[in-house]
Structures are given as C-alpha cells and as structure tokens.
Amino acid sequence: MTIPVGTDLAFREVVRERSGEDVHQCFYCQKCTAGCPTAYVMDYTPAQLLRLIQLGQKDKVLGSLAIWMCIGCEICGTRCPNQIRLAPVMDTLRQMSLEQGYSPEPAVYALHRSFLDNIKLWGRVHELTMLMEYKIRCLLKEYPLFFHGLLSDLKLGGTLLLKGKITFVPERIKRLQEIQNLYEKTGLSGSQEER
Ligand code: SF4
Ligand code: SF4
Numbered sequence: 073m074t075i076p077v078g079t080d081l082a083f084r085e086v087v088r089e090r091s092g093e094d095v096h097q098c099f100y101c102q103k104c105t106a107g108c109p110t111a112y113v114m115d116y117t118p119a120q121l122l123r124l125i126q127l128g129q130k131d132k133v134l135g136s137l138a139i140w141m142c143i144g145c146e147i148c149g150t151r152c153p154n155q156i157r158l159a160p161v162m163d164t165l166r167q168m169s170l171e172q173g174y175s176p177e178p179a180v181y182a183l184h185r186s187f188l189d190n191i192k193l194w195g196r197v198h199e200l201t202m203l204m205e206y207k208i209r210c211l212l213k214e215y216p217l218f219f220h221g222l223l224s225d226l227k228l229g230g231t232l233l234l235k236g237k238i239t240f241v242p243e244r245i246k247r248l249q250e251i252q253n254l255y256e257k258t259g260l261s262g263s264q265e266e267r
Contacts, residue, residue, distance in 0.1 A: 081128040083133075090164045093161050096126065103151040108148055108158075115136055145159070182209040182210055186205040192260075198243075200242070
C-alpha cells in the first residue's frame with residue numbers, strides 16, 4: 073500500500089492526546105456534519121476533518137478553514153454514536169495551527185483575539201469595547217467584513233444599548249489579577265499579536 077505524500081501518523085495521536093477525544097473511533101456516519109450549523113461554510117465538513125485526522129493529513133487539517141468556522145456549539149458531540157466531541161478537537165487544532173505557523177482565517181482570528189483581550193482587560197466580556205477592538209483590527213487589516221458589517225452592527229449596537237442589554241461603560245471584576253495570571257501561564261498574553 074502506498075502512503076500518500078504528507079502523511080503524518082503521529083499527528084492523529086497528538087490530536088487524540090491533546091483534545092482528550094478518541095478520534096480513531098469515528099466511522100464516518102456523518103451525523104455530526106448533518107447537525108453542524110456552520111458546516112456549510114467549512115472547506116471540509118466535520119466528518120471529513122475527522123477522516124483527514126485519521127489519515128494523518130496534518131497540512132490539510134491545520135491549514136483548513138473548517139477549524140476556524142467551528143463555533144463550539146457541541147451539537148456534533150450530542151449526535152455522535154461514538155461520543156466524539158468536535159469542539160475540543162477543533163480547539164486543539166486551532167492551537168496547533170497557530171503553534172506551527174499556519175495562517176488562521178483572518179477575520180475569525182481577529183474576533184478570537186479581541187475576545188481574549190477583552191477578558192484580560194476587564195475580567196469578563198464587555199461587548200462594546202470588544203466589538204470596537206474587533207472593528208479596528210478588521211479596519212487595520214482591511215478585511216472586507218469590516219465594510220460589510222459596520223453599519224448593521226452600529227444599528228444593532230445602538231438598539232441593544234437603548235434597551236439596556238449591553239452597557240456603555242465597562243467594569244473590571246475584583247481579582248482581575250487572577251485572570252491575568254492565567255493568561256501569563258498559558259502564553260495568551262499577546263503572543264500572536266503580529267498575525
Ligand atoms: S458523528 Fe461521530 S462517528 Fe459519525 S462521522 Fe461524526 S465524529 Fe464520526
Ligand atoms: S461544535 Fe463545531 S463542529 Fe461540532 S456541530 Fe458545533 S460548530 Fe459544528
């Protein structure tokens with residue numbers, strides 16, 4: 073049997089260990105894909121991604137759009153007959169992708185980064201400042217999403233502010249330092265800023 077070029081069989085073991093999910097158990101029934109709300113924007117469906125992991129196709133997996141499109145909703149985990157949860161698998165793959173220098177989907181990465189920065193700053197999410205950072209990041213990188221989404225977001229944001237669903241002024245939590253210490257421990261303190 074010929075092993076395809078780019079096969080890295082150690083990769084699937086690493087994914088299994090780091091995610092805590094037994095990816096070997098997948099038998100490609102595609103129930104996860106059928107229930108996934110974002111499968112339609114992925115380049116590989118969740119089931120296809122599992123199969124690529126099993127085949128040791130590291131480059132395809134870590135360079136895929138799919139790992140950035142997962143919203144961690146856990147629907148796949150509730151549908152899978154083998155109790156495989158894709159959410160922790162996707163988290164692991166995103167981490168590995170950044171660690172190994174693959175390019176993330178830029179607008180999604182900007183959102184992840186803005187979310188993490190916001191938690192680090194206030195100890196919890198303050199929607200308005202998080203969104204402002206996200207918009208600025210998009211503007212600086214000239215992502216098309218910025219131009220498409222700005223006006224609709226402004227309108228929605230104004231409505232939410234008026235209804236008191238979000239606040240204008242952020243508040244820091246007590247014991248913020250404990251949260252910030254976690255960032256230091258996990259290396260999340262702006263280590264990927266240059267992307
Ligand atoms: S539902 Fe489970 S077994 Fe079926 S394809 Fe998805 S991960 Fe594999
Ligand atoms: S956790 Fe991710 S892969 Fe699973 S159903 Fe939700 S979006 Fe899809």
